[in-house]
Amino acid sequence: MAVTAPECYYIKSGEVYRRMDKDRLLYLLENDKSGQNSPAEAEELEAWYRSAESRPAFTDGLSADGLSALEDKLFARIQTANAESEEWVDVLPAGKSGWYGWGKIAAAVLFLIVAGLGLYMFQRQNGRITERTGFGETRVLTLPDGSEVTLNGNSVLSYDAEWSELREVRLEGEGYFKVVHTKDHRKFRVRTGADFSLDVLGTQFNVSKRESGTRIVLDEGKVRCNLGDSESDTLVLRPGEMVQFRKKPSDYQRERVEKGLYSAWKDHKLIFKNTSLREVAGILRDTYGLETDSSRPELLDRQISGSVPTDNVDLLLQGVAEASAVTITRDGDQLVIAPKSE
Amino acid sequence: MLLARMQTGDSEAFAALYRKYWRRLFDAAYRRILLREESEEIIQEIFVDLWAKRETLLISVSLEAYLFGALRYSIYNLIRFRKIREAYLEHLLQVPGDQNNYIEDRLHYEELARALESSVQNLPEKLRKVYLLSRKEHLTYKEIAEQEQIPVDTVEKQMGRALKILRENLKEFAWAWIVLEMWGLYP
Structure with missing residues (x-):
């Protein structure tokens, strides 16, 4: 039977090495990084790497059109990244040329921010424009440079009526940005607090600042987070990565998602994946102004997966209730979660 | 010598090197991770990195050995940094003959080809011509310039504009694809 999975075994000096499993592979890779693999271990890793050669070549199964589509798509991405990394070299101070691969022109970032209100105050001076949305309201705004922002419910966006070199907006709440790339490569910055901002060059992204912490999710493209005042305290996000922190940006956690x-709200739906009712309650509070109460707090630990519409709050609540097998009663802005009555 | 030309900043030499190696690199990446997007990302980074380091790069053995070494390094990192979910990694290691990903991922590029084809058809006449000469006939910008009796930098600009338009169109396509994948996950 062992013969059916030849790449999982290898034989050396008459010894049969065990089947490669994920823990073994991760162990060998860690050792490889630090150069601590024994010759036999190095050979085992090498054998695993080589064994994949027996799998078919992916591109052999493509039509001529499919093949050139892949070739062109990849090359277009490489060219864009090359062009943009060279722009960054120009934009950034000397000695900071490490920003290669600011991949695609378009990026979609989701950025959920919670830090106490009053972390900074919106300036309401002359020449400052402030836009607000009410609970449950979403609105599409066009900025002076043609960039577009979709504001989620209970959010505030403000910016100077006249931008100087830097295009900066401040956000409290949540928004989805489509940033246009200017000819002179002016930076676009979203600031959510004195100690946190995010820089992009022509991307689409979604930002939100809420009460429980700050969360940024990048769906596409690349974005740089500025974690403090210092130029060096930055973090580049890659597609599919999420960064979150509660209060201090420097205490961030990064993971793949x-x-x-996290940007489904823009299309009038919310998608949950093993999301606890506690987190859902947070969204209902931040975006819809609904407070949740339950005599049985352990119900809030229940997790739900699935998608619910957001354009009708009652349907949303109904979907959440069904997915988690609870009853949700609404009285004005107050929700009560109870076990499902038989 | 393409490598030497590329190292002096010749972007045509860079493109020729890309055409020469991308396919084998992509296949080598895909065989090991069976993930289309991650394979694309790795190949992209290898070439972006090659271009960024062109002036300082010292290739001791051969460019080929360098590229495949970089590929191995990227694949190792991808797994080490848990960019591949552990459950998937298990699957990757234990199902050697699994072809499901191949079928689905190949279908993606066939769909992409169709979307690309219709975008190319909609390009303005001049841009379309330059694009097709470059991508289908594999002519260099210089050869296109001679054939079309226009300056080389005009060819470059037109290609840039054509690619920009196509990218915009394909971007939406890519997004639609992600949405479709999402709905597959959440019936």
Whole structure:
């Protein structure tokens, strides 16, 4: 039987090495990085790497058109990244040329921010434009440079009526940005607090600042987060990565997440994947102004997966209730979660 | 010598090197991770990195060995940094003959080809001509310039504009694809 999975075994000096499993592979890779693999271990890793040669060549199964589509798509991405990395070299101070691969022109970032209100105050001086949305309202705004922002419910966006070199907006709440690339490559910055901002060059992204912490999810493209005042304290996000922190940006955690999961609200739906009712309650509070109460707090630990529409709050609540097998009663802005009555 | 030309900043030499190696690199990446997007990302980074380091790069053995070494390094990192979910990694290691990903991922490029084809058809006449000469006939910008009796930098600009338009169109396509994948996950 062992013969049916030849790449999982290899034989050396008459010894049969065990089947490669994920823990073994991760172990060998860690050792490889630090150069601590024994010769036998190095050979085992090498054998695994080589064994994949027995799999078919992916591109052999493509039609001529499919093949050139892949070739062109990849090359277009490479060219764009090359062009943009050279722009960044120009934009950034000397000695900071490491920003290669600012991949695609378009990026979709989701950015959920929660830090206490009053972390900074919106300036309401002359020449400053402030846009607000009410609970449950979404609105599409066009900025002076033609960039577009979709504001989610209970959010505030403000910016100077006249931008100087830097295009900067401030956000409290949540928004989805489509940033246009200017001919002179002016930076676009979203600031959510004195200690946190995000720089992009012509991307689409989604930002939100809420009460429980800050969360950024990048679906596509690349974005740089500025974690503090210092130029060097930055973090580049790659597609599919999420960064979140509670209060201090420097205490961030980075992980991989499902693409699109966090920006679905823009298309009038919410997608949950093993999301606890506690998190759902947070969204209902931040975006819809609904407070949740339950005599049985352990119900809030229930997790739900699925998608619910957001354009009708009652349907949303009904979907959440069904997915988590609870009853949700609404009285004005107050929700009560109870076990499902038989 | 393409490598030497590329190292002096010749973008045509860079493109020729890309055409020479991308396919074998992509196949080598895909065989090991069976993921289309991650394979694309790796190949992209290898070439972006090659271009960025062109002036300082010292190739001791051969460019080929360098590229495949970089590929191995990227694949190792991808797994080490858990960019591949552990459950998937298990699957990757234990199902050697699985062809499901191949079928689905190949279908993606066939769809992409169709979307690309219709975008190319909709390009303005001049841009379309330059694009097709470059991508289908594999003419260099210089050869296109001679054939079309226009300056080389005009060819470059037109190609840039054509690619920009196509990218815009394909971007939407890519997004639609992600949405479709999402709905597959959440019936």
